[in-house]
Amino acid sequence: MTINPYLPLEAEVIERIQETPTIVTLRLRLTDPDARHRFYCSPGQFNMLYLYGVGEVPISIKSGPQSFLDQTLLLDHTIRAVGRVTRALVELQPGARLGVRGPYGRGWPLKEAQGKDVHVITGGLGCAPAVSMVHELVKQRGRFGRISVVQGVKHADDLIWREQYEHWAKQPDTQVLLAADQPDATWRWHQGMVTGLLDQLTLNPDRSIAMLCGPEPMMRASAERLIELGLEPEQIWLSMERNMQCAIGHCGHCQFGGAFVCKDGPVFNYPQVRELLGVRGF
Amino acid sequence: MEIPGYLPREQLQALLERLQQQGYRCVGPRVREGAMVYDDINHADQLAVGYTQTQEPGHYRLKAGSTVRQFAWANGPQALKPLTFAPREELWCAQEQPDGSLKFHPAATDYEPVAVIGVRACDLAALRLQEQHFLDSCADPQFAVRRRSLFLIAVNCTHPAQTCFCASTGDGPEVDQDCDLSLYETDEGFFVSAVSPAGQQLALTLPLEHGDAELFKQACAEVTRAGEAQVRRVPAKNLRDSLFAQLDHPRWKEVAERCLSCGNCTQVCPTCFCHSETSVPSVDGHQTTHQRQWDSCFSPGHSYIHGITLRKETEQRYRQWLTHKFGSWHDQYGRSGCVGCGRCISWCPVGIDPTEELDVICTDVTGRPE
Incomplete structure (x- = not known):
């Protein structure tokens, strides 16, 4: 965390990976070596990325150093070009400079997940904030029970990191389920919505934890289905998204009822957001 | 003494x-x-x-x-x-x-x-x-x-x-x-x-x-x-729960027909804290200042997220303002966000009075107090 909470650190684009026509991963390195060694994050947190003269946007950290022992020191951010800033950000080429502020927010409850079966259910680019968490689960495999990774996309083309899912599927006690609403000829998984896959989960409600990230209707439907399948609302966690400009709970844009998504979230326990999730206008 | x-x-x-x-x-x-x-x-x-x-x-x-x-x-x-x-x-x-x-x-x-x-x-x-x-x-x-x-x-x-x-x-x-x-x-x-x-x-x-x-x-x-001598008051009840129990109250639509969504109430409010941040480049392009300025939950940009405006309707914006100020502010800071200065009433171009709106909204549609 920088001392002035608003001041970005300079970073350099080390690599640009075109994931789909509209999704790009930028691999960044902070240019100040001291800052680089001080920066570590936990899965589910986000950074504010600042494009010179254009503005700042919150982007989840797809992967980054998680402790001072970590030697990667690179920050991957996967960005979909949808708005004024992100459309320009995805055009950055290796060598370009930008600003980074963070990490912010409360990440995934990995402590609570220890010793439990972990079900990671994502939709669309909601997989990005979850990837670093799944990596962590796989890295510390012995600490967790069964792992299931469920990802749904609209078009088959939207599935990024296909090799990653195939790799995870080969891990012991790990279930990978994929769904596409509009599959193509090569699609060999489920056709339909991600919620249609939940019945296929090997679910032991008394030792499970679910982590959800994706469009809100998908998260809400999934959470409610999991409750029907026997999970308590407290066993479900989800990552929310709202307009964020300051990232420290001051600017007011990310308020969701009484919660500031930027600092009280983005990962919430389901009972904290259940009242308003799906209510239009919140 | x-x-x-x-x-x-x-x-x-x-x-x-x-x-x-x-x-x-x-x-x-x-x-x-x-x-x-x-x-x-x-x-x-x-x-x-x-x-x-x-x-x-x-x-x-x-x-x-x-x-x-x-x-x-x-x-x-x-x-x-x-x-x-x-x-x-x-x-x-x-x-x-x-x-x-x-x-x-x-x-x-x-x-x-x-x-x-x-x-x-x-x-x-x-x-x-x-x-x-x-x-x-x-x-x-x-x-x-x-x-x-x-x-x-x-x-x-x-x-x-x-x-x-x-x-x-x-x-x-x-x-x-x-x-x-x-x-x-x-x-x-x-x-x-x-x-x-x-x-x-x-x-x-x-x-x-x-x-x-x-x-x-x-x-x-x-x-x-x-x-x-003061004639107005906020309803003395659990406003947080009363408001969030009435998110579908017909009064939201009714007040939205009067509300201009101008944001005057938020600009004169002594507790409203929302602000937006913008990058303002210099003419030669070699420098840019990052500024913040007061924003309002009545502005379309306030609820913007990746191409979508979450609160398109005035009804949703007024409800956001009132439920935050008198409701969810309790969750955030342990009390209501209103100090009773009355500025939002005087400076509202159409004279909307939150104390009146609260009275109506926190009384259910059958006229029974919550």
Whole structure:
């Protein structure tokens, strides 16, 4: 965390990976070596990325150093070009400079997940904030029970990191389920919505934890289905998204009822957001 | 009861001089474009005198020459908010170097100290709420310096407006703490109570006279009456749960038909904290300043997220404002975000009154109170 909470650190684009026509991963390195060694994050947190003269946007950290022992020191951010800033950000080429502020927010409850079966259910680019968490689960495999990774996309083309899912599927006690609403000829998984896959989960409600990230209707439907399948609302966690400009709970844009998504979230326990999730206008 | 020292009105200049000697820029009530505003005061003569006011929904009028007093009015459109949370300010700037690298510099925070004469109890309560918001969890450097640079001279309210309801929110009209000096106005002068250590030090240098006990009793009674005279109130019930239980109440649609979504209420509100950030490039493109400016939950951009505006309808924006101010503010800061100053009522172009809306919305559609 920088001392002035608003001041970005300079970073350099080390690599640009075109994931789909509209999704790009930028691999960044902070240019100040001291800052680089001080920066570590936990899965589910986000950074504010600042494009010179254009503005700042919150982007989840797809992967980054998680402790001072970590030697990667690179920050991957996967960005979909949808708005004024992100459309320009995805055009950055290796060598370009930008600003980074963070990490912010409360990440995934990995402590609570220890010793439990972990079900990671994502939709669309909601997989990005979850990837670093799944990596962590796989890295510390012995600490967790069964792992299931469920990802749904609209078009088959939207599935990024296909090799990653195939790799995870080969891990012991790990279930990978994929769904596409509009599959193509090569699609060999489920056709339909991600919620249609939940019945296929090997679910032991008394030792499970679910982590959800994706469009809100998908998260809400999934959470409610999991409750029907026997999970308590407290066993479900989800990552929310709202307009964020300051990232420290001051600017007011990310308020969701009484919660500031930027600092009280983005990962919430389901009972904290259940009242308003799906209510239009919140 | 200890009787505070008495400062005759003609000695107000002495107070101003002491503050100036201590390096304070003084601001106090002056009349600008028909409204009472806090503006620079170099001499006590510049303080507005003789004004009373009428405030009603969508209505604010000053009347000159109707009193010998200087603080015989409730409030103007500004609170203390602009002095600690600037309407627009630079947060940092970025410079692009010839090699393409970027340098970031924080904004300077060498603000001059400001002494404010004529602070109201409601505005002190609002300042406390803003301190909770901007300082408690991740301190805002600019707010922190500006707050530390303030010297606050409060004047207890004796002339509440018809729009005031600070007594019902528990925030006025009597000044209790969180200022440096607290004044009680009488026709001839002021009782001066020192509240903070800095206030005590300053009071020692003032030409204070022995205060008359009977006169002080009358001055205090005027403040008590100012509370009793208030006609509006917020419903005394669990507003947080009542509001969130009524998200589908037909009144939201009805109020949205009157609401212009102009955001006046949020601009005059002394506790509203929303602000937007923008990058403003210099003409030559080599530097860009990152600025913040007051935003409003009534603006379309407030709820923008990746190509979508979550609150397209005025109904949703008004509901966001009211449920936050009186409801979810409790979740955030343990109390309501309203201090009862009534500004949002007077400065609403169509005269929407949140106390009335709350009364209707927190009573279910069958007319039964929740």
